[in-house]
Amino acid sequence: MSATASPKVASKTPAAPPAASAEWTPPPGRLGNLTTVQETALAKFREELRAEGAFVKERHDDATLLRFLRARKFDVPKSKEMFLACEKWRKEFGVDELVKSFKFTELAEVDKYYPQFYHNMDKLGRPIYIERLNNLDVKALYVCTTQERLLQQLVVEYESFLTTRLPACAAAIGHPVETSLTILDLGGVSLSNFIRVRDYIAAATTIGQNYYPECMGAFYIINAPWAFTAVWAAIKPWLDEVTVKKVHILGGPSAYKPELLKQIDKEVLPKEFGGGCECVGGCSMSDVGPWNPAGGKASAISEKEKTVLEQPAQGQVLSA
Known part of the structure; x- marks a missing residue:
């Protein structure tokens, strides 16, 4: 649930996030705090999406892919199923044109x-x-x-x-x-x-x-x-x-x-x-x-x- 007047949505991928402050540690499952298993899942997820032609460089950075992986507990097949369903919905709903x-x-x-x-x-x-x-x-x-x-x-x-x-x-x-x-x-x-x-x-x-x-x-x-x-x-x-x-x-x-x-x-x-x-x-x-x-x-x-x-x-x- 989310709404209100907003500035125009950026048409390009936002700049890389700033360097983290000394007191801050990334939560588990985020960039900078991934286990070896999670890093492997991220690489596999990214490559499978690329192989299927579903990867859009401008939108699908690692932080975005990790959101889907965390939502499915780093199960790559389930994460990919969720991700592809989202991409299908975006086209049907006309998200890019709405923006x-x-x-x-x-x-x-x-x-x-x-x-x-x-x-x-x-x-x-x-x-x-x-x-x-x-x-x-x-x-x-x-x-x-x-x-x-x-x-x-x-x-x-x-x-x-x-x-x-x-x-x-x-x-x-x-x-x-x-x-x-x-x-x-x-x-x-x-x-x-x-x-x-x-x-x-x-x-x-x-x-x-x-x-x-x-x-x-x-x-x-x-x-x-x-x-x-x-x-x-x-x-x-x-x-x-x-x-x-x-x-x-x-x-x-x-x-x-x-x-x-x-x-x-x-x-x-x-x-x-x-x-x-x-x-x-x-x-x-x-x-x-x-x-x-x-x-x-x-x-x-x-x-x-x-x-x-x-x-x-x-x-x-x-x-x-």
């Missing part, structure tokens, strides 16, 4: 009913992705957009995540970044509203899990209502075992704020989640982060900075 031409012109209207956005990065350098279901109005949502367009936007955002957001976060933190931290806010959502978007969420989950594997680093479900047991029972079968282990289900503010602040600096966490960030125009529309330092309209500024900016100066009023 070039898709415009989600209804973003501001959709944001009123189903905010889905990236906002800064956590302490590990991972882009933070947030979905809020508390204002979900399914009827109004499907007046201004369709499930098909929501899924197209989702895919364009996944592509931007890989080609734009991750490289920018890696450059900012000083070591490769391959995953995101997701916050799903269920505050105030009704079970009936969830059921109405169940098909979209199921389709979005399938796309993320099957075609963009190993992109989730941590998933925090917050403000989970009493009825969430039923919701989780509906979602859980769509997820694999590895994904389920990354999910943290938390209750209200007293439960989730301390946990989020362990992972996210207070100044970049939106105020509504216990942080101190108040982007001009709202955090959900700012798209602020290393990939877009000034944000869509303006980056977050402190109350003190606002006061200074709003003071008259030589007969003029300055604005952020």
Whole structure:
């Protein structure tokens, strides 16, 4: 699950990741931390894809191939099956053309009913992705957009995540970044509203899990209502075992704020989640982060900075 306005997706392979900082060690199964067996599997996987004409140099670097290998526990035949299914889906879905031409012109209207956005990065350098279901109005949502367009936007955002957001976060933190931290806010959502978007969420989950594997680093479900047991029972079968282990289900503010602040600096966490960030125009529309330092309209500024900016100066009023 992933969406919001983004900078134009890069048309070429991003530059190599920066040299890792001295304090950072690649997690197991990543470049720089592969066992001999894993290195052999990677080489075999790469050569088999080349032999079948399925290898695209511009998209299929070793980090990408390793995502599919990790998703299938370095079983090369299973990884290749998953990879080839993904390539088939990309052609059928028209991913390359969407990246070039898709415009989600209804973003501001959709944001009123189903905010889905990236906002800064956590302490590990991972882009933070947030979905809020508390204002979900399914009827109004499907007046201004369709499930098909929501899924197209989702895919364009996944592509931007890989080609734009991750490289920018890696450059900012000083070591490769391959995953995101997701916050799903269920505050105030009704079970009936969830059921109405169940098909979209199921389709979005399938796309993320099957075609963009190993992109989730941590998933925090917050403000989970009493009825969430039923919701989780509906979602859980769509997820694999590895994904389920990354999910943290938390209750209200007293439960989730301390946990989020362990992972996210207070100044970049939106105020509504216990942080101190108040982007001009709202955090959900700012798209602020290393990939877009000034944000869509303006980056977050402190109350003190606002006061200074709003003071008259030589007969003029300055604005952020």
